[in-house]
Amino acid sequence: RKEVEQDPGPFNVPEGATVAFNCTYSNSASQSFFWYRQDCRKEPKLLMSVYSSGNEDGRFTAQLNRASQYISLLIRDSKLSDSATYLCVVRGGGKLIFGQGTELSVKP
Amino acid sequence: SQTIHQWPATLVQPVGSPLSLECTVEGTSNPNLYWYRQAAGRGLQLLFYSVGIGQISSEVPQNLSASRPQDRQFILSSKKLLLSDSGFYLCAWAVVADTQYFGPGTRLTVL
Numbered sequence: 001r002k003e004v005e006q007d008p009g010p011f012n013v014p015e016g017a018t019v020a021f022n023c024t025y026s027n028s029a030s031q032s033f034f035w036y037r038q039d040c041r042k043e044p045k046l047l048m049s050v051y052s053s054g055n056e057d058g059r060f061t062a063q064l065n066r067a068s069q070y071i072s073l074l075i076r077d078s079k080l081s082d083s084a085t086y087l088c089v090v091r092g093g094g095k096l097i098f099g100q101g102t103e104l105s106v107k108p
Numbered sequence: 109s110q111t112i113h114q115w116p117a118t119l120v121q122p123v124g125s126p127l128s129l130e131c132t133v134e135g136t137s138n139p140n141l142y143w144y145r146q147a148a149g150r151g152l153q154l155l156f157y158s159v160g161i162g163q164i165s166s167e168v169p170q171n172l173s174a175s176r177p178q179d180r181q182f183i184l185s186s187k188k189l190l191l192s193d194s195g196f197y198l199c200a201w202a203v204v205a206d207t208q209y210f211g212p213g214t215r216l217t218v219l
Contacts, residue, residue, distance in 0.1 A: 032207075041215070043210035044152070046208075095157065100151040
């Protein structure tokens with residue numbers, strides 16, 4: 001079993017749609033959780049950290065369920081500029097473990 | 109503010125040639141530094157990390173090595189490149205072991 005698993009994707013959605021990404025992790029001792037965004041042929045950039053109480057940043061909402069070892073990212077009112085690969089990232093033992101990423105393509 | 113630099117941006121090298129990729133960080137002291145590789149269509153693989161000058165931890169045994177000669181300089185090297193070394197090489201920094209920030213990367217093609 002992979003340490004961090006994400007929806008395989010790709011997701012193709014129209015502008016204005018709501019899209020949800022799911023992620024599970026295997027190490028129950030994992031300490032921190034993040035979503036990164038990676039544009040084509042660019043470096044990953046931090047989108048948001050994920051807190052136990054859930055957190056929101058504009059159109060983006062992240063949720064964490066430690067009991068189920070599950071992380072989610074919800075994007076509302078998607079824009080063309082949201083097209084990218086979204087990486088679920090888990091920290092354990094001082095290192096970050098990256099999921100394979102889920103590609104999102106937002107169409108006009 | 110902190111800035112991370114990597115060079116070169118792209119590199120095409122023949123099989124068997126040596127490699128040296130450099131990463132430098134500005135605006136912070138004693139950062140944790142990391143080298144990752146991302147093969148085409150695949151996830152990020154941690155290659156090396158360093159918590160201080162001269163301290164290198166290797167994650168995956170392979171054809172590469174890393175060095176940290178200065179606090180904010182991290183170098184990835186190889187004596188002889190293999191075809192399988194092709195990929196997108198990313199350097200990252202972090203304060204302690206928290207959120208990591210990536211440099212722009214070096215795209216390496218080994219022919």
